[in-house]
Amino acid sequence: MSSHCIVQSCSWQQRLVQGALVLLLAVLAHAAQAAEELSAAEQGRDLFETNCMTCHGANMVNPGTVSYDLRKFPADAKPRFVNSVTNGKGQGMPAWRGVIEPAEIDLLWAYVLTRGKL
Numbered sequence: 222m223s224s225h226c227i228v229q230s231c232s233w234q235q236r237l238v239q240g241a242l243v244l245l246l247a248v249l250a251h252a253a254q255a256a257e258e259l260s261a262a263e264q265g266r267d268l269f270e271t272n273c274m275t276c277h278g279a280n281m282v283n284p285g286t287v288s289y290d291l292r293k294f295p296a297d298a299k300p301r302f303v304n305s306v307t308n309g310k311g312q313g314m315p316a317w318r319g320v321i322e323p324a325e326i327d328l329l330w331a332y333v334l335t336r337g338k339l
């Protein structure tokens with residue numbers, strides 16, 4: 222039996238395989254699209270909620286007394302942000318080196334630039 226067939230002469234097994242392939246492609250295309258739809262800032266928000274929110278507050282809303290109010294972090298100071306997140310700061314801010322990848326720090330930075338209005 223040949224693995225290819227034109228529609229009229231397909232066996233039901235061949236049709237089943239073809240149908241499954243079409244379905245699989247549709248599912249994969251949808252998954253790829255869903256991943257693309259999350260912007261850098263949205264991915265950063267997910268990282269923030271997992272790692273930073275306990276101290277810096279939901280949506281970065283924070284009195285700024287106990288921990289830094291990230292909504293006020295200077296927008297032109299990305300190197301300082303990367304350094305503080307990587308190496309920690311003062312008594313309370315943990316170092317995230319080896320825990321959060323540099324590419325993820327970029328995503329967190331995109332989120333910080335939204336000022337919590339995402």
Ligand code: HEC
Nearest residue numbers: 272273276287288289302305306310311312313314315329
């Ligand atoms: C255990 C509590 C805690 C967690 C968790 C935490 N922080 Fe902080 N963070 C602090 C405190 C406290 C400060 C103020 C440090 C200081 O200036 O002495 C701070 C300060 C900062 C600053 C300002 C540093 C500067 O240059 O002045 C940034 C940026 C920051 N945090 C980002 C983050 C990010 C991003 C995360 C998540 C990956 C995070 N923090 C998780 C407690 C925390």
